[in-house]
Amino acid sequence: MLELNDVSLEVGGHIHLYPTNLSLGAEGFNTLLGDTLSGKTSLLRLMAGLTRPSKGRVKFDGADVTGLAVQKRNVAMVYQQFINYPNLSVWENIASPLRVAGLKIDEIKRRVSSIAELLKLTPYLDRQPSQLSGGQQQRAAIARALVKECKLVLLDEPFANLDYKLRESLRDELPRLLADRGAIVVYATTEPSEALQLGGLVATLFEGRVTQFGPSSSLYRFTWHESASCISRSSGRCQV
Known part of the structure; x- marks a missing residue:
């Protein structure tokens, strides 16, 4: 269980995130839905340990990790951009976090082979990232994240830079890829349709505040926010 207890973030007198309380589990997806600059990335960074909250506590499985460095x-x-090491092969990219963790080579080979097969990257393991398509590059980035078998997986609009068809395809595959891993998955998006498709729990954000938190089906019944893109209470459709 990941718990945020009254966490807030203020930088240079500007409030990025107002006091927030969330409890997220490993059963299904947890989605952060909101416009650009609504606070989604700030929230993900607090969860990851990349940023320390100005106030409040972050707990993971009951332990206070507020001050724990991200490396620990x-x-x-997984980010929006295709972040891969350009001078390494796809195999080496995927294996890199396992090498850093000091795993034995046999275990590294097993994990890389398994995740590459799952993400349909096996034919491309000897290639450089520059030789891959955009979708394949993002698959490699996702593989590098999943191969560590972490208990918390954060995805910050991971398919935003892909074309529509490829985005739909990867989004359809994501639940299958993450099933049975026992990880808490938090997925940030600007698109209500993604939140509805992924299911699970959704927290909607607007100007640094969580305005709604509950099952994705509740998005059909409540207004997301009063400006920009929202879901109409009457029609249940995305509107601009």
């Missing part, structure tokens, strides 16, 4: 947390994060 069992967390993986």
